[in-house]
Amino acid sequence: MAETKPQGLTEQQQKWFASVQANLERETGKTLEEWVEIVRRECKETRPKARTDWLKATYGVGQNRAATILSVAFPSDMGWDDADGLRKALWTDPASTAILEAVEAAVAEFDGLVTGQRKAFTAWSRKAQFAALKPAKGGQAVLGLAVATDASPRLSEPRNEGWSDRLKAKLVLTAAADVDDEVRALLRAAWERS
Structure with a gap:
């Protein structure tokens, strides 16, 4: 089996x-x-x-x-073990995909980085998951982070996001340019804690 x-x-x-x-x-x-x-x-x-x-x-x-x-x-043609297929099916909007690529660039140099593609989101881990991103309507994306919401006034509490419970804060990104120095610093802080 x-x-x-x-x-x-x-x-x-x-x-x-x-x-x-x-x-x-x-x-x-x-x-x-x-x-x-x-x-x-x-x-x-x-x-x-x-x-x-x-x-x-x-x-x-x-x-x-x-x-x-x-x-x-019920194995499917696009199961958990098909990261490329899952990514292609999830990230269909060019604007959301540009945000994904900006986040990927921001975490690319993190030591011990593990990228996990799931059906509903893309996740990044070191020893534990520290961030996840899922597309949202209108070419946006929602970033989950393993930091406290008081780390930035831009952060809010996640509600039923489907990613790890470790991700205690979320940030709606409306464009790739939103992945600025502050977001890069938040990603680094979350990575350091993982």
Whole structure:
């Protein structure tokens, strides 16, 4: 049975991901293979979020275990292990993509940088995730940072962003030029803490 795992993980994140898979049977009473058989047989949902919601509601399986089970039960052409495909599908607006490229340039020289592409955002880590960026309507992007909101008056608290809980502040970027000296300093501060 083919298992997938995200690309662009730190060593700590790789260990955590492996532990979710390794502990699945001990914590749920079923092996990954048994869960895959159950989901393929019983789940009538076709959308990924609906499948996750079904597995959580029907069997009480948590988000991370559900993602592990579903990534094997319903592998797609653009799974967690297809960073290029995920990036291309996510970053379709040229203005948002320009912001992404400005943030990438700002973090490019950070020692130990690990870039992780997810379905809904692009993340940067060292030992732990320190920043994430997701596109927003109108050619904008939302930057999450592992710093306190009082680090800058431009920052606000994130709400249901979908990235790591470590990212305690967010900043809406409206153009690539918004990635200025202050944003570069905030990225460095977040990186240093990771």
